[in-house]
Amino acid sequence: MKKxxxxxxxxxxxxxxxxxxxxxxxIEVLGLAAGSNVELLEKQAREFHxxxxxVWTEEKAKELRARVRDxxxxxxxxxxxxxxxxxxxxxxxxxxxxxxxxxxxPTVEAVRAGKNIALANKETLVTAGHIIMPxxxxxHVSVLPVDxxxxxxxxxxxGNEAKAVNRILLTASGGPFRGKRxxxxxxxxxxxxxxxxxxxxxxxxxxxxxxxxxxxxxxxxAKWLFGVDVDQVQVVVQxxxxxxxxxxxxxxxxxxxxxxxxxxxxxxxxxYYPKRRYxxxxxxxxxxxxxxxxxKPDMDTFYGLKLAYDAGRAGGTLPTVFNAANELAxxxxxxREIKYLEIIEIIEDCMKAHKNxxxxxxxxxxxxxxxxxxxxxxxx
Numbered sequence: 333m334k335k336x337x338x339x340x341x342x343x344x345x346x347x348x349x350x351x352x353x354x355x356x357x358x359i360e361v362l363g364l365a366a367g368s369n370v371e372l373l374e375k376q377a378r379e380f381h382x383x384x385x386x387v388w389t390e391e392k393a394k395e396l397r398a399r400v401r402d403x404x405x406x407x408x409x410x411x412x413x414x415x416x417x418x419x420x421x422x423x424x425x426x427x428x429x430x431x432x433x434x435x436x437x438p439t440v441e442a443v444r445a446g447k448n449i450a451l452a453n454k455e456t457l458v459t460a461g462h463i464i465m466p467x468x469x470x471x472h473v474s475v476l477p478v479d480x481x482x483x484x485x486x487x488x489x490x491g492n493e494a495k496a497v498n499r500i501l502l503t504a505s506g507g508p509f510r511g512k513r514x515x516x517x518x519x520x521x522x523x524x525x526x527x528x529x530x531x532x533x534x535x536x537x538x539x540x541x542x543x544x545x546x547x548x549x550x551x552x553x554a555k556w557l558f559g560v561d562v563d564q565v566q567v568v569v570q571x572x573x574x575x576x577x578x579x580x581x582x583x584x585x586x587x588x589x590x591x592x593x594x595x596x597x598x599x600x601x602x603x604y605y606p607k608r609r610y611x612x613x614x615x616x617x618x619x620x621x622x623x624x625x626x627x628k629p630d631m632d633t634f635y636g637l638k639l640a641y642d643a644g645r646a647g648g649t650l651p652t653v654f655n656a657a658n659e660l661a662x663x664x665x666x667x668r669e670i671k672y673l674e675i676i677e678i679i680e681d682c683m684k685a686h687k688n689x690x691x692x693x694x695x696x697x698x699x700x701x702x703x704x705x706x707x708x709x710x711x712x
Contacts, residue, residue: 334603335422336450337363337382339414339438340429342372344534345452345478345595349427350376352600355612359603363417365430368392374399381405384420386413411437418442425603427478428453431536432659433652433701436460436694443473450602452478454549455659459652459697461556475557476602481550482557483598484576484589489558490606492581500554501578501586503570504629505529507542510571514633520672522665529571539662543675544629548640549658552651555644562644567637569627574616592616636676639683648690649700650683656704657682664708682707 336353340346341364353359365386366373377385377400385400386408387393393409400407408416411434418426418438426442427450428435435453442449443464451457457464457475468475477483481502489497508527509517525542526535540546551565568578578588591597592614600611631638636658643654661678664670670678682704689696 333358333360334424335360335362336425336427336603337361337365337384337417337420337423338427338429339365339418339435340367340427340431340452341376342366342369343429343431344537345429345599346427347372348595349429349599349603350380352596352603352611353380356600356609362423363420365414365417367430370396370399377403377405384408384417386417414438415441418447419445423447425450425476427599427603428456429478431455431534433459433656433698436697439464440467440694443467443471446471446473448474448476450476450478450599452599454479454546454553455655457553457556458549458655459701460694461553462647462691463694465556474605476605477557478595478598478602479550479553480593480595480598481577482554483601485554485558485579487589487601488577488579488587492579492587494559496581496583497558497560497564498580498582498584500558500560500565501568501580501588502547502550502554502565503568503573503575503577504544504547505541505573506569506571506627506629507544509542509633510569510627512633514673517633517673518671522668525665525672535666536659536662539665539675540658543636544634545636545640545658545675545679547629548637548643549655551637551640552644552654562641567629569629571625571627572621574621574624590616636679639676639679643683646688648688649692649696650686650688652692652697652700653682653686653704654679656701657708660705660708678708678711 361380363384364382367388384406390409393407397407415438426447429452433455439456528538554565555562573593576589580586643650657679661675
């Protein structure tokens with residue numbers, strides 16, 4: 333039996349990971365962690381019988397303990413609870429599907445404990461890649477990408493030398509506003525930004541996809557996952573979301589991974605790597621597909637992508653500012669406190685005001701996050 337724990341089990345990636353577990357009979361879920369959705373977490377716990385469950389607040393933990401008091405499952409809370417789930421002795425793979433920088437410390441501790449990481453938390457590498465990747469190498473731990481684009485790159489790299497890579501071609505759907513100009517986005521509503529044309533995802537990542545900030549985060553993440561310079565990562569808009577990403581080699585050959593838009597494929601690939609398993613679902617019908625389209629990203633309208641490249645080139649704490657400013661700005665937009673175009677304005681303002689720290693410690697990363705939040709809150 334393959335033994336796993338999941339951080340963010342009630343979110344989009346977490347629930348789809350449990351679908352993969354459900355379809356296979358040789359994965360045991362030892363730990364689950366979620367933010368506040370106690371009702372769904374209880375249902376998951378009763379189905380998969382983990383030994384340990386974590387929720388963020390002690391108040392929610394008390395509620396969950398009352399709900400599962402007829403079982404022997406242990407319920408914990410807070411950052412200590414997340415770390416306890418992440419470092420469980422029998423866990424082989426930790427699926428980090430939690431959203432935000434809250435995932436950094438549990439991931440670091442899991443790596444130190446020798447757990448392989450199925451990574452679906454972009455913030456971990458965007459802000460602390462210079463810490464995580466050397467630590468993983470030191471502890472002989474694999475960091476396996478769950479994100480569809482990075483999984484595609486990972487698959488396209490198999491059997492080839494890293495030094496033979498010329499560039500990474502990171503595909504993007506273009507989101508719901510592909511082809512729009514800035515003036516078209518002045519009155520975008522929350523409901524408009526949440527209508528992704530191809531993927532079913534959580535609210536935060538769906539908004540990030542609409543601004544193309546998500547693609548910017550993926551550019552920085554690719555730098556750390558695959559050991560390339562930011563400028564070796566080229567974004568290509570592929571509206572059908574059939575080509576999930578590509579790798580171009582020094583001889584001009586391009587390797588690509590294609591498939592239907594289904595997150596269970598990269599999740600299952602990470603859990604069973606290097607083996608492939610049968611996965612039920614729709615298959616590509618090239619006769620029906622007929623064509624694949626490619627476009628250059630519009631970095632004038634979707635300026636957040638350009639800012640991501642700037643942050644990735646600079647390194648240090650600037651990617652943390654980019655990420656933290658986006659996190660809070662998106663939250664404010666979802667709460668209808670700011671307008672859509674203010675998301676990128678806020679990110680740019682915070683980046684311009686920041687004094688960059690090269691090779692930051694974890695504490696300096698979290699200090700930067702706090703300072704960025706304080707600057708945004710002071711705008712009110």
